[in-house]
Structure formats: structure tokens, C-alpha cells
Amino acid sequence: MKNKLYTAIGLMSGTSMDGVDVSLIRSDGFDQFTNILDEYFEYNENLQQELIELRNLIININDLKRYSSRLNELERKITVFHSKIVSELSLKYQDEIDFVGFHGQTIFHNPKQKISKQLGDGALMSQLVKKKVIFNFRQEDIANKGQGAPLTPIFHNLLSKRINEKHQINFPICFLNIGGISNITKIIKKDEKLEENLEAFDSGPGNCMIDEWVRKNSKKNFDENGSIAKSGKINQLILNQVIDNFKIDSFEKSLDIKDFDILFARGLSLEDGCATITNFTAYLIAKGIEHANGSNIKPIKYLVCGGGRKNTFLIQSIKDYLLHKKNISLNSIDDYNLNGDFIESQAFGYLAIRSSLNLPISYPKTTGCELPTVGGKLVKNF
Template identity: 80%
Template structure:
């Protein structure tokens, strides 16, 4: 008997803080998925600037208290922005929307201190849109001794099965998401018990250092297609030094953009600094890929999603660092009838459905939680 399909909107605003990715999906919370629509809504320049400034002020847990009033103001503004999107999407879609997956805007993430703070008032949104809203997805996992991230692996598992059926890709298959932080999901077999089958970890920086460098040294917010880095020259001495001095000893901790800084490139031109930082980012991502591959010598595909997949210079640099690994290939997820910009927003729609069904969204080998964990708080004003 077929399971009931639920309709959910997933809302995701990443570390670039430039806007909101929105997806409308239908799913049973298990292996069925219909993607109805994907859209992007850009923050205005003032809100974008205020969010970045606030995040830069929140360096410790005490800063959350110190800036509580400003946090509350921006949280309301963020919630109103997201709620307007939900109302707009609801008008376009004739059928009933069951659930909203509201990730919110991360401003502080520190699992060791048992906190991950996303701006987003689920209760207010539920009142405004008159829907069931799931939000604060990371806190239950952290309470269960997990890292609170990454959370998309359970959705990657669903996608891997669909891609396998349609394109006959062999397992294991990996997903490389290059957002502000990069993370990797490895699905070992098809239709295996999830607790044994899913492995995931944050693998290093993604776009965060590149974006910060470009913002601080130009009028742009990011390096479109990697053209700035491509026009520069790597400072090999600085690159070698930062590689030698930076230690990512294990892949069992979730990462925050504040774990990385660009001070090592100080004094370089916009182009040379961008080339050097991009190569350092590529080096760390390549190390994560090698770790995920392990001792495997069979061909394995890494499906690349997130904004970083569009940075040709970054992708080519990663491939260069992996040139000695003939079995590893990097492929854009767009080659498999999926839009790599919206994987995470679709994922949070799916996580809302799983949360509603009281199903786990994280596992010991994806976040380090002790037992499979149901996440997402429910706000219900219906």
C-alpha cells in the first residue's frame, strides 16, 4: 500500500546571507519525491548588510545575550520575509500545503556549548501563514550529543536511489555540497538500513573564505564562476605555509564559517588573494573527498551541489588535487535532472515531513548523535 504524500515548503537561507531558496515538494517522508517548484527570493541590500554585521558580532555565547535586542529585531524581520514568501507560494499552488520546513538564518553554531542559533520565529510564522511550521532543526541533535550538522544526508539518500534507478549509477555514491561550508554524504548501498548506510561530515570551508575576501576587497559579494581567482596568480609560498600550519585532524566535528579566516592573504591583490584562498579551499575539500573515498579503488562519483559547483576555478582546483586518484570523479548534480541550487531547500521540506511523522532526521554516522534523532520543533496555529 502506498504511503500518503504530504506537501511541504522548504525554506533555506545559507551562509552567504543573500536570500532564501524555496522549494515545494510532495513526499511520503520515505522514498517518494515529487519536486513541484523551486524559487529564489533575494534579500534587499540593507537586510543583507545587517545580517552579515550581526553575525560578525556574535563570536561567543555571551554575545547572544549582549546583542539580544538586535537579534530579536532581525529575527522578526527574517520571519516576516520568509512568511511573505510562503504566502506568495501558497497563492500559486492550488492544492493544500501541509507543512513548512523553516531553517532560518544561522548566526552562531557551537555544538560544544550545546547551541546552534538560527534567526527564525516558527511560532510567529505559523500565526502569519496559518500552517504547521517545523523549525529549529538542529537543537535536538545537539542535545543528543550530535554536532547538529549536516542535516541533508537523509535527503541525499532518497536522491541517490532515484538517480540510481534513472541513470544506473553504482553505489557507493557521494554528495559534495559546497555552500559556505562544504560537506560530504556517502551512501554505501541501495535500500540499506539507514543507520548503517549513511555517513556524512563537514569537510572544510566552501565558499565562505572566498566570499569574505571578495566582499572586503571589491564591490562584489562573490567570485562569479571563479573569474577573479582565474585572473590572479597563486602565492605559492603563502599557500604552502597555510597548508602546513592548518590542521583539520578529524572529520567528526561540524564547522562554522568562523572556524576559518583569510588573514593569511593580507597584502595580496584582489585577484592573487582570491586565487590563493580558492586553492586552499580546494585543498581542504580534496582532503575530505579522499577521506570519504577511504581505501576504495573502484570508480566512485561525487555529485556536486550548492553554489560552489558554479565556481569553475574551484572545481578545477579540486580536480587537480585529486589527479592521483583515478577512481574519483566529480559531476555536477545538474547532470542528473536536478537543480543543484535547491537541494537543501528541498531537503528542509523533506525534513519537515519526516519530523511530522516522528521519523529520525539525523544518525550517529551523519552528525555523531548517540541514537537516530527526530528533530524540528512544531509550531501550529491552525
């Protein structure tokens, strides 16, 4: 007997703060999954600028109080923006939508202080769209001594089974997500107990330093396809210095974009700075991959998703750092009939369904929580 299927909208806005990825999915919260549609909605320039400016002002917990009125106003704007998207999708899709998984816009993340602040008012959204909304996905994990991130591994686990069956890829299967921060999920076997079978961690910066450099030194918001970095020259002296001086001491801690800065590249041209920063980013991601690989000598595929997979200079630089690892290959997840732009938005639709069924969304080996944790807060405000 099959489990009941639910329909959910997943909303994800990442650290690039450029817009919202939206997915409509159907799932039982376990192994059944159908992707119905994916769309992207761009923030207007004023909203994006307001988000970036306010995020830059929030350095510590006291800043959340200091700028509380601005945060509240911005949260309302973000919620209204997301709610209009939900209403628009609801008109396109005539069947009942059971849940909305509302990630919100991360403005501050510090698990040490037990805070991960996402702007997004679930009660207001529920009132506006007349649907059950699940939001605040990270706080329960943090309360359970977890890092609050990454949360997508349980969805990666589902996708790994589909990819294994359709494309005959052997386990272990790894996912490398390159968003603002990069993270890695490792699924060891096909049907093992989840607590033992899933491993995940934030592996370093993704696009965050590259995006910041491009925004500060040009009128662009990111390095499309890595074209700026390709046209520059890596400053080997600066690169060697930053590699020597910066180490990720532990992969047990989740990361925030404020953990990284681009000061080491000051004085370089737009192109040379972009090339150097991109190569440094690749170095840290490669170190994360080596950590995930451990002593494994079997061939293992890393399926790359997120916006960073389109940066060909970054991807090639990662591969160059891994040339000595003959058993590791990097492949775009798009090669397996999945759209790498929308894995996280699909995931938050899936997490919303799991949360509503009181099923765990994080595990000790994915976020460091003490016990498998049911995250997310459900609100019905209509």
C-alpha cells in the same frame, strides 16, 4: 499500499546570507518524492548587511545575550521576509500545503557549547501564513550529543536511489555540497539499514572564505564563476605556509564559517588573494574527499551541489588535487536532472515531513548523535 503523500515548502538561507532558496515538494517522508517548484528570493542590501554585521559580532555564547535585542528584531525581520515568500507561493499553488520547513538563518553554531542559533520564529510564521511550521531542526540532535550538522544526508539517500535507477550509477554514491561550508554524504549501498548505510561530515570551507575576501576587497559579494580567481595568480609561498600550518584534525566535528579566516592572504591583490584562497579551499575539500573515499578503489562519483559548483576555478582546483585518485570523479548534480541550487531547500521540505511523522532526520554516522534523532519543532499558531 502506498504511504500518504504530504506537500511541504522548504526554506533555506545559507551562510552567504544573500537570500532564500524555496522549494515546494510532495513526499511520503520515505521514498516517494516529487519536486513541484523552486524559486530564489534575494535579501535587500540593508537586510543582508545587517545579517553579516551581526553575525560577525557573535563570537561566543555571551554575545548572544549581549546583542539579544538586536537579534530579536532581526529575527522578526527574517521571519516576516520568509513568511511573505510562503504566502506568495501559496497563491501560486492552489492545493493544500501541509507543512513549512523553516530552517532560518544561522547566526552562531557551536556544538561544543550545545548551541546552534538560527534566526527564525516558527510561531510567528505559523500565525502569519496560517500553516503548520516546523523549525529549530538542529537542537534535538545537539541535545543527543550530535553536531547538529549536516542534516541533508537522509535526503541525499533518497536522491541516490533515484539517480541509481534512472542513470545506472553504482553505489557507493557521494554528494559534495559546497555552500558556505562544504559537506560530504556517502551512501554505501542501495537498501541497507540507514544507521549503517549513511556517512556524512563537514569537510571544510566552501564559499565562506572566498566570499569574505571578495566582499572586503571589492564591491561584489562573491566570485561569480570563479572569474576573479582565474584572473589572479596563486601565491605559492603563502599557500604552502597555510597548508603547513592549518589542519582539520577531525572530520567528526561540524564546522562554522568562524573556524576559518583570510588573514593569511592580507597584502595580496584582489585577484591574487582570491586565487590563493580558492586554491586553499580546494585543497581542504580534496582532503575531505580523500577521507570519505578511504581505501575504496572502486570507481566512485561525487555529485556536486550548492553554489560552489558554479565556481569553475574551485572545481578544477579540487580535481587537480585529486589527479592521483583515478577512481574519483566530480560531476555536477545538474547532469542528473536535478537543480543543484535547491537541493537543501528541497531537503528541508522533506525533513519537515519526516519530523511530522516522528521519523529520524539524523543518525550517529551523519552528525555523531548517540541514537537516530527526530529533529524539528512543530508549531500550529492559528
